[in-house]
Amino acid sequence: MSGNFNAYSSYYDLIYKDKDYVGESEYILNLLKTYGNNVQTVVEFGSGTGKHALLFCQNGLSVVGVEPSQEMLNIANNNSHPNLSFKLDTIATYKSDNRYDAALSLFHVISYLNTNKELREAFENVNKHLKEGGLFIFDVWYSAAVLNLVPEKRTKTIENDLIQVVRYANPINHWNKNIIDVNYDIEITEKNDKLKHHIKETHSMRHFSIPEIEMLAHVAGFQILHTEEFGTSNLPGPQTWGVCFVLKKL
Ligand SMILES: C[S@@+](CC[C@H](N)C(=O)[O-])C[C@H]1O[C@@H](n2cnc3c(N)ncnc32)[C@H](O)[C@@H]1O
Structure with a gap:
């Protein structure tokens, strides 16, 4: 849905x-x-x-x-x-x-x-x-704050016993729509075998x-x-x- x-x-x-x-x-x-x-x-x-x-x-x-x-x-x-x-x-x-x-x-x-x-x-x-x-x-x-502080590229790393998750956020500003597309690239590494996979999602935020x-x-x-x-x-x-x-x- x-x-x-x-x-x-x-x-x-x-x-x-x-x-x-x-x-x-x-x-x-x-x-x-x-x-x-x-x-x-x-x-x-x-x-x-x-x-x-x-x-x-x-x-x-x-x-x-x-x-x-x-x-x-x-x-x-x-x-x-x-x-x-x-x-x-x-x-x-x-x-x-x-x-x-x-x-x-x-x-x-x-x-x-x-x-x-x-x-x-x-x-x-x-x-x-x-x-x-x-x-x-x-x-x-x-x-007022979004336009003043301006969204930036950010990286967040989190882990538990089984996986490490690194989330890269790359924002694109659509100035005339009041929308920021936050493009997430999420890298998941399995700790036991070091296998990696990626998820990509765009969250469009007004x-x-x-x-x-x-x-x-x-x-x-x-x-x-x-x-x-x-x-x-x-x-x-x-x-x-x-x-x-x-x-x-x-
Ligand atoms: C950042 S999450 C917040 C979830 C939760 N309220 C919390 O504080 O952890 C945004 C949530 O909004 C939901 N969402 C997105 N579009 C929606 C819509 N049109 N109607 C209701 N929920 C929506 C998403 O599926 C997601 O679960």
């Missing part, structure tokens, strides 16, 4: 093994408490391997994770909790009779939506699945300004309650690559 996160998904949790899912989940739970009204049910779009979703359930929420990559979903389904389930679908096409207290999309999922049409369909679909006053919280690449999100929110029936750097309370600006938005359904 999804064009990427296929073979890449096998190495996703290893590549992000140092990502602070516990701290991020506490941060989101705090936003839900601050801006929501007794949030209990959550739909998480782009739930990936299910790490945030499981932590939310362990903190008392009921969560449905929606994820378009079958490979990511297979890994997510290893997480087990009575109030946790996962569905194969996209943010724009998910259909359910449930109406949730909050919707989440974490770790740049919205930046994977590149066209205005996809974005509008996604925001309208999220709105449809929320109760009145429900929250939509997500983080995106922030234009970056956003606050007025752009304001417009989308307005068209889809939301208002922006709050924006800040993801994970901190810093004001969005030229140094804040990831910005978190808290929207409320009108």
Whole structure:
């Protein structure tokens, strides 16, 4: 269903093994408490391997994770909790009779939506699945910072007992589309026999300004309650690559 996160998904949790899912989940739970009204049910779009979703359930929420990559979903389904389930679908096409207290999309999922049409369909679909006053919280690449800091070629090396993974990221800037194509070349070396293989994936990431999100929110029936750097309370600006938005359904 999804064009990427296929073979890449096998190495996703290893590549992000140092990502602070516990701290991020506490941060989101705090936003839900601050801006929501007794949030209990959550739909998480782009739930990936299910790490945030499981932590939310362990903190008392009921969560449905929606994820378009079958490979990511297979890994997510290893997480087990009575109030946790996962569905194969996209943010724009998910259909359910449930109406949730909050919707989440974490770790740049919205930046994977590149066209205005996809974005509008996604925001309208999220709105449809929320109760009145429900929250939509997500983080995106922030234009001011992306244009100021400029994406660079990067190499990340990670390993476990069995393999070493080297991920080369080569970004191409499409200045007039607000899109960066991040071309990943991932080299996996088996430690026992030194055999190597490669995976290539391009992740096209759109970056956003606050007025752009304001417009989308307005068209889809939301208002922006709050924006800040993801994970901190810093004001969005030229140094804040990831910005978190808290929207409320009108
Ligand atoms: C960087 S990963 C984040 C996964 C997870 N939220 C996390 O924090 O680890 C981005 C995720 O967005 C998903 N995704 C991409 N396009 C999507 C879409 N149109 N609807 C829902 N999810 C999407 C990908 O399959 C992938 O799992």
